[in-house]
Amino acid sequence: MSVFVLCSVLFIGLVNSASAQDAPDEAPKAEAPMNEAAPAPKAEMSAPYNGLVLTLNDQWSLKFSGQLNTYFVANMQEGKDAIFGVQNGLLPASLNVSPMFKASSAVTISGNFGLYLGIPASGVDNSKSNVALDFSAVDIRSLSFSIATPGGTFFLGRDFGQFGLDAILNDISLLGVGGNYSFANPQHTTLGGIGYGYIYADRLVQINYTTPTFGNTSVTVGIYDAINDFGATSIATGIIGWHAKAKTDQKFGENVGLYISATFLAQYRSVLSGMAIGWDAFLKFNVYGFSLIGYIYGGDGIGDVGLMVGGTKTNGSGKVVAASSLGYYGQLSYTIKMAMPLTIGVFYGASTIDQGTGGKSDVKASTRITGSVALAVLPYLILRAEFTNQSEQKTLPAAAPKANIVNVGATFAF
């Protein structure tokens, strides 16, 4: 049961919500969700697609962006009957509405309302499975605005944290299905590769500041409101978390590009009477249609699935201390540029956490391998098939068993 609650809590919003407010120089955002097989409608070298923008006058515009997806999923667990389902993949459907006000040639204010919707009829609070005469739930995961000035950009509100963000935005299963957490009882998300190579970035209530870019390099620093352990009933008050990110995006001619980022996160956790810390590093190298990604993260007291979900253990003297996390993934994909661009790719990820003698001590690492084929039959209409082999997830009590998963479906992104 708690699995399903977790699924609805560890919800994924769409990439687009992150792109909604940002300057076009934000590499991974401008690319997502179009970075795979969906070409811009015109020439290949045209500007990145940035949503449907209605321009009202010189100052005001309104942007709509989002996607809808549906997958058929077959799930083969060792020693059990196969489970079949029709459901959302890693992403629920999403709709981002962004009013933008150009105050002057140098200052733009943009807001974002990010609505996320699951296709199963699962009640207003998403607590049930698909039931007769019920309806799908709406979750509002992003509410934010940003102020872009020549001196940098300020971002205020609720949206993704910096830690782990590039990892999930570039997972080849972002617009697919990935691993299994809740196929038997589909909710809004399968959680993709979360807990198998990266930790969910989560939506943090935050204020951050990003420096202007110097040679496509920038630094973001921010504070966020404390997040409590999953299921915690007490509220952490008066505690602020910190995060920072540095990134650089370099192009070497038309066909070669390198993107590197690193983040740091720290938050006091009362359960530890001390700080939880996390760090990660991400590298993406694009060369003539190939895209190679390497990602690694580590931390103490942050958990291995969602930020501050677990991440503690009891030591020899019965004291609750931080559990150390370490994980990584590698991904290689290739896009064949033709009338219907085809992207094939493979992802391998592993997450480990040192829980001492606690937890599933027989599961050394939560591993997942996914092969993916995506065909953009029309601009913005992507058909996708995936095969995934996953180990049991190490820390989630009943969820994410050892399984082979096959899924086929489509995404309409706009």
Ligand SMILES: *[C@@H]1O[C@H](CO)[C@@H](O)[C@H](O)[C@H]1NC(C)=O
């Ligand atoms: C602040 O955080 C948000 C949410 O992750 C991100 O989209 C944005 O790029 C960050 N920085 C600025 C200045 O907006």
Ligand SMILES: *[C@@H]1O[C@H](CO)[C@@H](O)[C@H](O)[C@H]1NC(C)=O
């Ligand atoms: C998928 O995960 C859920 C737990 O969230 C489990 O109930 C179900 O049996 C799994 N399906 C398969 C085929 O492994």
Ligand SMILES: *[C@@H]1O[C@H](CO)[C@@H](O)[C@H](O)[C@H]1NC(C)=O
């Ligand atoms: C900076 O990024 C933009 C957009 O990706 C690109 O067009 C430009 O070539 C980059 N500049 C450098 C120096 O890499």
Ligand SMILES: *[C@@H]1O[C@H](CO)[C@@H](O)[C@H](O)[C@H]1NC(C)=O
């Ligand atoms: C358990 O943690 C406490 C607090 O950090 C420490 O004082 C104690 O020595 C630890 N016990 C063992 C057996 O590691």
Ligand SMILES: *[C@@H]1O[C@H](CO)[C@@H](O)[C@H](O)[C@H]1NC(C)=O
């Ligand atoms: C996944 O692959 C591993 C390694 O080949 C294998 O041991 C395991 O049985 C596979 N899982 C399933 C559910 O078949």
